[in-house]
Amino acid sequence: MARKKSGVLPKLTGPEQDLLADMERGYQLETDSLGGNPVLRRLKDDDVTRPVSVTRSTIKTMQERGLIRPAKGPDQLTIVWRQTDTRRRTR
Numbered sequence: 834m835a836r837k838k839s840g841v842l843p844k845l846t847g848p849e850q851d852l853l854a855d856m857e858r859g860y861q862l863e864t865d866s867l868g869g870n871p872v873l874r875r876l877k878d879d880d881v882t883r884p885v886s887v888t889r890s891t892i893k894t895m896q897e898r899g900l901i902r903p904a905k906g907p908d909q910l911t912i913v914w915r916q917t918d919t920r921r922r923t924r
Contacts, residue, residue, distance in 0.1 A: 848886040849895055853916065855884070856901075862914040863906060868892050 845853070852873075856862060860873040860882070869889045873882045892914065895901045901914045 848891050852884060852887055853900065856916050862901070864892060864912050864914065866910045866912060868912065
């Protein structure tokens with residue numbers, strides 16, 4: 834018998850929690866066009882930080898879970914990631 838998907842989000846890992854917390858504090862997640870080389874850019878002063886524990890697979894997992902979604906970046910080779918509304922509703 835097929836399993837039904839529940840509406841409950843799976844527990845987040847440490848890097849996922851840290852990344853979402855940074856995004857809520859005003860940082861913007863950016864990757865290259867393949868989803869690698871993640872960086873956090875603070876929009877207020879354009880400060881760039883490389884999250885140590887975040888990898889391409891972390892971003893892919895978060896996208897599959899519906900926590901983030903891709904948006905257009907400043908150029909064709911950059912993807913900017915935005916939080917989805919589902920994360921904000923689960924609090």
